[in-house]
Amino acid sequence: xxxxxxxxxxxxxxxxxxxxxxxxxxxxxxxxxxxxxxxxxxxxxxxxxxxxxxxxxxxxxxxxxxxxxxxxxxxxxxxxxxxxxxxxxxxxxxxxxxxxxxxxxxxxxxxxxxxxxxxxxxxxxxxxxxxxxxxxxxxxxxxxxxxxxxxxxxxxxxxxxxxxxxxxxxxxxxxxxxxxxxxxxxxxxxxxxxxxxxxxxxxxxx
Numbered sequence: 001x002x003x004x005x006x007x008x009x010x011x012x013x014x015x016x017x018x019x020x021x022x023x024x025x026x027x028x029x030x031x032x033x034x035x036x037x038x039x040x041x042x043x044x045x046x047x048x049x050x051x052x053x054x055x056x057x058x059x060x061x062x063x064x065x066x067x068x069x070x071x072x073x074x075x076x077x078x079x080x081x082x083x084x085x086x087x088x089x090x091x092x093x094x095x096x097x098x099x100x101x102x103x104x105x106x107x108x109x110x111x112x113x114x115x116x117x118x119x120x121x122x123x124x125x126x127x128x129x130x131x132x133x134x135x136x137x138x139x140x141x142x143x144x145x146x147x148x149x150x151x152x153x154x155x156x157x158x159x160x161x162x163x164x165x166x167x168x169x170x171x172x173x174x175x176x177x178x179x180x181x182x183x184x185x186x187x188x189x190x191x192x193x194x195x196x197x198x199x200x201x202x203x204x205x206x
Contacts, residue, residue, distance in 0.1 A: 036071035055189040057081035062129030134159035140171035147178040
């Protein structure tokens with residue numbers, strides 16, 4: 001059973017809500033069959049995934065790279081919520097790349113492109129103002145993978161869970177090596193979402 005659209009979706013997406021609805025419809029219809037989401041995710045697709053990503057959309061600007069985009073969480077959701085921001089979705093698996101490209105065309109997201117690659121094989125240089133990722137790996141693994149894609153003075157905004165402070169503590173060596181500063185957990189959507197979103201933010205200094 002697919003979760004009903006929460007009333008707060010209107011406030012979060014505004015005039016982009018019809019596009020978000022279409023994406024939810026597409027993901028509900030094909031996501032499980034194509035191995036993008038598990039069967040247990042359908043009853044909480046809006047609350048746990050779509051709104052969890054979209055509530056953080058105001059944090060993003062410039063050219064954003066989404067590492068390990070998968071089903072499009074958070075990249076496609078952010079691209080829907082922020083048509084004024086440019087997104088590059090970086091995904092290594094061919095079937096997921098096909099899905100992402102289909103959604104970009106279906107949803108008419110002219111601010112979004114897909115690159116089939118792993119973060120560690122990225123050859124495009126330090127071109128991003130912000131790099132994000134969700135449900136990819138622990139921070140000690142993710143920081144060295146994502147920071148080389150960000151321009152000096154840019155930022156990492158990584159979607160994480162309640163264990164974020166412990167991840168930061170465990171990644172101190174990698175944080176120093178990646179020359180990250182002001183590494184912190186930000187909680188977004190308290191009082192708005194039943195389960196607020198947590199992101200780890202860090203400044204990439206060099």
